[in-house]
Amino acid sequence: MGKSTGFLEYERKTGPVSAPGERIKNFRDFHGTLSEEQQRLQGARCMECGVPFCQAGVMIAGMASGCPLHNLVPEINDLVYRGNWEQAYIRLSKTHCFPEFTSRVCPALCEAACTCGLHGEPVSTKENEKAVIEYAFSKGLVKADSPRVRTGKTVAVIGSGPAGLAAALLLNRRGHSVTVYERSDRPGGLLRYGIPNMKLEKGIIDRRIRLMEEAGVRFECGVDVGRNLPGKELLKKYDRILLAGGASNPRDIEVPGRDAKGIYFAVDFLKNVTKTLLDSNFKEIPYYLARGKKVLVIGGGDTGNDCVGTVIRLGAASVAQLEMMPKAPAGRMANNPWPEWPKVLKTDYGQEEAIDRFGHDPRIYQTTVTEFLKNKKGDICGAKTVQLAPVRDEKTGRMRMEPVPGTEKEIPADLVLIAAGFLGSESYSAETFGVKLDGRTNVETAPGSYCTENTRIFTAGDMHRGQSLVVWAIAEGTEAAARIDESLMGYTGL
Structure with missing residues (x-):
């Protein structure tokens, strides 16, 4: 090699x-x-x-x-x-x-x-x-890949994120008739509205969707299964159902002042920006969302970084990004040997841009919000914070972050974006099909399985495993497609 x-x-x-x-x-x-x-x-x-x-x-x-x-x-x-x-x-x-x-x-x-x-x-x-x-x-090597023979079997895929798209592509290639239901106005799920355009240009998604449609996959957008389309209707129409709606229930920050105007979940904010760009064919930039504002991003992960990069492009006056955990080391520690995932400091594109624009890294480590501050109009004007320190739990042996008395501060903010992760799937999408959620609010299956207690209903992606990476969602969609195919045909060619 x-x-x-x-x-x-x-x-x-x-x-x-x-x-x-x-x-x-x-x-x-x-x-x-x-x-x-x-x-x-x-x-x-x-x-x-x-x-x-x-x-x-x-x-x-x-x-x-x-x-x-x-x-x-x-x-x-x-x-x-x-x-x-x-x-x-x-x-x-x-x-x-x-x-x-x-x-x-x-x-x-x-x-x-x-x-x-x-x-x-x-x-x-x-x-x-x-x-x-x-x-x-x-070179035209990526083709629609339409099946030569149809099996006569039908599958509904709920959610058009990476897991749903992967399953739809493979099940259609196998010969099953696949319809993908998406509650947003365009297909793509997380890829479309959870990831900013500068990180994944949406024409890349459209290019693939066109090929899938040409191959026979049907996309029904603007359909929120469980709200404007009951699950029982789909169970009458389709042989199998795949729930791939993602971990779309954002974790909130429940502190005093949370009702202040100007506080948004990151996923909603990023979607608003991308939708404005797409609807106007990039002729309208929603500067009004952040221009001249002091922005506070709560969360140090990829989504938090995407928020930093986005508000800088929208003309933010300043950006601070809170991270609960300690700053990671520059290189691998002895207790984190290869080939484990390297737990090292990563300065992503958004942070690089903040350093260039404002002269310093926006991240503030080991810090959390204790209260949001409002002005007389009810608008957000700042946040009270406290530093955190790692403390080992005597019973479990695990480390947890505890507030340090006397470290309280106030951070000015005109716009707050909560990027604190997700708690799992939204319950209504499971309830409409009568399937259970586990303790982490993921759709319940047996260990290692993608099938729910209803043998006609499967699940994959973040809705199955919890918040994770795009590559894991694709892997889950791929495996779930094989299991669905096997249940329909008695064996699988996937």
């Missing part, structure tokens, strides 16, 4: 990225690409290690190591090195429905588990995959 000495001869190199001061002027993708020759050299760095953890997709110490899709990473990298792009696409498509999505938004579990990363820089597998899929699209 690859060039046996490639990892010694060539340094890791990734595509050019626009400077923060330039990219914040619009909502377009700011990542460039390497030349074909340079990309091939990156493929050459794959070292044909004996145990390729990059494609393992196993859980180690409670964290994923390697790609849960089990992409044939060394084989794909070898084909990139040899310039055999068509075969690289064929290899990649054996395990992956949507590399055009993950090559843009995935944190690259494959690279974190790369053997080259043990003592140096990992192979740039994520960009290699992006180069492969974009070559395939440019």
Whole structure:
């Protein structure tokens, strides 16, 4: 595989990225690409290690190591090195429905588990995959893939996020008639409205949706199953149902002053921005949402970072981002060895832009809000905060963050965005089908299963496993499709 000495001869190199001061002027993708020759050299760095953890997709110490899709990473990298792009696409498509999505938004579990990363820089597998899929699209290799024969079986997929799309694509390819129901005005779910356009341009989603429609998948948008369409109607119409509505119940901050005007859940705010851009074909930028405002983002994860990058593009006067946990170390600690997921400091694009725009990192670690402050009009004008310290629970042995007396402060804020994660699925979408939720408010199934207590109803993605990554949602949708196919046909060809 690859060039046996490639990892010694060539340094890791990734595509050019626009400077923060330039990219914040619009909502377009700011990542460039390497030349074909340079990309091939990156493929050459794959070292044909004996145990390729990059494609393992196993859980180690409670964290994923390697790609849960089990992409044939060394084989794909070898084909990139040899310039055999068509075969690289064929290899990649054996395990992956949507590399055009993950090559843009995935944190690259494959690279974190790369053997080259043990003592140096990992192979740039994520960009290699992006180069492969974009070559395939440019050469017309990605086709509608309509089934030759229909089985006569029908499946309804509830939710058009990555899990629902993956299942729909595969079940339709198998020959089943698939209809996807989406409550928003456009398909894509989290991909469409949960991820900003500069991170995943929506034309990338539209390109794939068009191919799926051409292949026979039907999309019904603006249909909120459980509210304006009862589940019993779908059970009459379809042989199988897949619940893939995501973990769409945001975690709130229940403190005094929460009723102040100007406090929004991050997912609602990001959707509002993206919908305005799409509805106006990018001619209208909703500057009114953040221009000149002091913005407080609560949550230090990917969504919090997306909020930081978004409000900077909307002209925010300042941005502060609260993170409950301590600041991560710059490098791996002894108790976090390879190939575990590296628990190290990550400064993402939004934070980079804040540093460039305001001169400092927006993150404030080990801090939480104790009260929101309102002015006489009821508008948000600030927040009281307190520092936190890790304390070990004597009974469980686990660490928890406790307030430190005497560390209270006030932070001015005209706009607050809550990006504190999700509590699971929204109950009505399960109730309409009469299926149970577990203690984490995910749809209940037997361990390792995607089937609910009703053998005609399945679930996948965040609605099944809780809030997770796009790549895990695709993996879940892929596996659920095989289980649905098996239940319909007695065996599965997926």
